[in-house]
Amino acid sequence: MENMIEIKNLCKEYRGEGETVHVLENLDMIVKDGTISSVEGASGVGKSTLLNIIGTIDSATSGQLHIGGQEVSSMSSSSQESMRAHMIGFIFQHHYLLPDFTVLENVMMPMMIQRRPTSYCREEAMKALTQVGLEHRFQHYPSQISGGEMARSGVARALVGGHKLILADEPTGNLDKNNSDRLADLIWQLQSELKFTLLIVTHDRDLAERVPFRYRLVAGKLQPFS
Ligand SMILES: Nc1ncnc2c1ncn2[C@@H]1O[C@H](COP(=O)(O)OP(=O)(O)OP(=O)(O)O)[C@@H](O)[C@H]1O
Numbered sequence: 001m002e003n004m005i006e007i008k009n010l011c012k013e014y015r016g017e018g019e020t021v022h023v024l025e026n027l028d029m030i031v032k033d034g035t036i037s038s039v040e041g042a043s044g045v046g047k048s049t050l051l052n053i054i055g056t057i058d059s060a061t062s063g064q065l066h067i068g069g070q071e072v073s074s075m076s077s078s079s080q081e082s083m084r085a086h087m088i089g090f091i092f093q094h095h096y097l098l099p100d101f102t103v104l105e106n107v108m109m110p111m112m113i114q115r116r117p118t119s120y121c122r123e124e125a126m127k128a129l130t131q132v133g134l135e136h137r138f139q140h141y142p143s144q145i146s147g148g149e150m151a152r153s154g155v156a157r158a159l160v161g162g163h164k165l166i167l168a169d170e171p172t173g174n175l176d177k178n179n180s181d182r183l184a185d186l187i188w189q190l191q192s193e194l195k196f197t198l199l200i201v202t203h204d205r206d207l208a209e210r211v212p213f214r215y216r217l218v219a220g221k222l223q224p225f226s
């Protein structure tokens with residue numbers, strides 16, 4: 001099995017007025033292709049920072065990051081953008097659906113960014129929304145759907161465009177227990193069909209308990225969860 005994510009000696013620090021905050025310190029991580037892993041840990045410990053660096057929407061202070069065998073830190077920003085658009089889907093706690101676009105248009109967006117033909121984007125978005133049980137909500141706006149439906153739209157948007165790596169930051173953070181369980185069932189079912197690599201940051205113990213490869217972020221490094 002190939003490695004989807006390979007991290008060596010990753011450091012991230014914030015230099016402020018006074019002291020420097022070391023968030024990640026010589027962190028190493030390997031995530032195998034097609035697996036589900038989680039990063040847990042206290043609030044403020046650096047989980048989102050790590051996820052954003054892996055997603056190439058933030059950059060490390062030093063260290064090496066390989067995604068799908070490609071060294072990210074030495075890539076130009078335009079190659080990084082193209083790699084991100086083709087490889088990586090994001091699921092966020094607050095979903096970030098664009099309010100002025102319908103659910104269907106929101107899910108078409110990542111493929112439009114990949115410059116695919118509009119008719120293709122529409123078809124694939126309809127397929128993904130049907131997979132998450134939202135075939136009756138294509139023309140609704142985000143303000144016209146429920147929290148659970150927004151979460152499912154966010155999952156559909158992450159899945160389209162052939163993304164091989166899905167990064168999820170507190171995907172169930174906004175949902176009640178019933179909706180969290182249903183969302184997790186859905187994500188697991190889609191993962192077993194599509195075999196993408198999934199990395200989840202979460203505080204949700206019920207969600208984490210389903211995860212085969214669990215890590216805890218402590219003092220800038222990952223520990224296997226025991
Ligand atoms: N732009 C910034 N400048 C300075 N410090 C920052 C900046 N962004 C994040 N931090 C600090 O980095 C640390 C890690 O933040 P991060 O958001 O990764 O935590 P987290 O583990 O995701 O927390 P939570 O569980 O609350 O979401 C925090 O202490 C935060 O204050």
Ligand SMILES: [Mg+2]
Binds near residue numbers: 047048049
């Ligand atoms: Mg966070």
